[in-house]
Amino acid sequence: MSFAFKLLKTDARSGARLGVITTAKGEIPTPLFMPVATQGAIKAVEPERIAETGVRILLANAYHLHLKPGEDIVASQGGLHRFMNWPHLIITDSGGYQVFSLPKREIEEEGVRFQFEQFGKPVVLSPESSIAIQEKLGADIIMAFDECVAFPTPHAYAKQAMERTVRWARRCAAAHTRPDQALFPIVQGSTYADLRKDCAEALAELDLPGIAVGGLSVGEGLDVMREVLSYTVPHLPRDKPRYLMGVGLPEDILAAVEAGMDMSDCIIPTKYARSGMLFTAVGRLRITRPNYRRDKYPPDTDCPCYTCQHYTRAYLHHLFQADEILGDTLATIHNVHFYQRLMERIRQAIAEDRFLEFKREFLQGYQREDKKTKNVR
């Protein structure tokens, strides 16, 4: 097992942690953010451009890749890294979150049965089959198959789903055979402190190389997320990387880091980019607005990314107005770079024991403009 996490330090006045994940592919500092390549591609961008932004780990999805092109094809191509031309780290999500978002699905102790139109017959995903799929895909980090519940959910059902998630995590650990992959279990328990605590403690007993917090970013809002983290994080192992799944906007990520989380992923930077929404130090910029028609500045005047070094707001505005795919590409490169730079600055701030000051300064600048564009949340 070549996966290791070292906690380098904790911020003096918050829960923010500085760490490093070491694998055979090298070291990656934490806190880190992972852009999402659901179907084995960061939408609209070549992997080299993603690596240029500093990204060294991205998230792909076992559920989507199981349906298309199928894990056997990926395996026959030498695994996901070679298939998608990404030599750095990959994490695959187990499919739990996706399956539980489907309208028609039956949850049993064995697993989940659901329909997929193109197949014509029911698909069953279970802890064992999810691990088998993820082993064939060959990511560096794989996720346990969990039951994610909606927000809000009554305590009784949240408890049942949480306990099943623990049993399934044990089955995942038992089924997992590839020593070169790190398996992370996922803490569930909805918005209930007792359930989150019980789940975290039960999963910690498995002594797996990392641990994730799931069931957030499902519409509960930043305040609730913050509260859930406040009573969940204390029960997570201190010496393991802590991964907050599906989060989020820059302000959410700052809250997650402050609470002591080390990793997160989200479709926001890439998805927003494709709708013409760019993240900048002074807030979000909706490039399709008419006032950018003649704007000679780069999207973010202080950004060293490929897009900002070579193109103006007027050009990006034109690309979006003219439905040119290149607009999606350039906006995505910028947003992914913006998130990487945010994480770099977060790490620097933690190293210097000034995370809270950094957070305040960043949000002061960032939220100035944000009010104008809040309708896109």
Add this chain to the structure above:
Amino acid sequence: MSFAFKLLKTDARSGARLGVITTAKGEIPTPLFMPVATQGAIKAVEPERIAETGVRILLANAYHLHLKPGEDIVASQGGLHRFMNWPHLIITDSGGYQVFSLPKREIEEEGVRFQFEQFGKPVVLSPESSIAIQEKLGADIIMAFDECVAFPTPHAYAKQAMERTVRWARRCAAAHTRPDQALFPIVQGSTYADLRKDCAEALAELDLPGIAVGGLSVGEGLDVMREVLSYTVPHLPRDKPRYLMGVGLPEDILAAVEAGMDMSDCIIPTKYARSGMLFTAVGRLRITRPNYRRDKYPPDTDCPCYTCQHYTRAYLHHLFQADEILGDTLATIHNVHFYQRLMERIRQAIAEDRFLEFKREFLQGYQREDKKTKNVR
């Protein structure tokens, strides 16, 4: 005027010519092919990747850029080269072809009046306004405003349109003020030898730095195109670059070169790419076919392009099946590279007086597979 053309040699057994265009930006060998960036962007690909394929000149469209974002905005951004981050040569088409494709338009001696939905009021394009637009866009080569007729067209109307095209070319030459731009007139005359001859001779009198043949690639087919070139090319100036507009498939380009044309442009390599059709040495490959699901080979096994060096047919198949934009990008890079490589090999063959042999060999390999995919023409 920094534009010069030198004819280096003519193939011993065909009309194929080897030449070089010299501008302040350096030398570009002919015959050359230009990919199309209609709206100021090669669809789905960053300009650097296009330059990597060897492209040093591309075609943009004055009509489209006039409508969006408008030539004044492009000019205020430092011109089209800076706007679209393309430091090499650009040629703009005058808009003649586009305007004559519109359903509602009125042609008068002054110019053409047409409706553009988003503007609400009629737009008028004339020789003078087309030149003014193209001067503001700032391309290296600009085109005279012509009247392109449909195929087939009666002799009487083709004659009237051809004569107007000549009068308009004179007005374009008179209106043109930027000495750093080369203006090319366009030979019209439909499929009538007398009209093509009269037009070519009248335009040659203007002594402009190059000359184009228009009104082809409008559905007449390869045999008719070949015939038109056979009676048109002999009347074109020998010492000027000859540009065949809107052509075409590899076999069409070979025919154009054989007839003595030096330049061409077409949307085919980029447009076909976005529908999953890849050009290879053994014919066109429709990557969406099920037989490529597990195919571990690069799209073209003998191709040094970025796509073929990093991705398999199975991955491209997956990207198209999964509607991933990256599929468009990778396919476009390959097709643009394929065309550049074809032109390189054509130039090499002319240099060695074996153009006809090369053409035969190329088509033997290329047309083997082509039969299967002819339905996509």
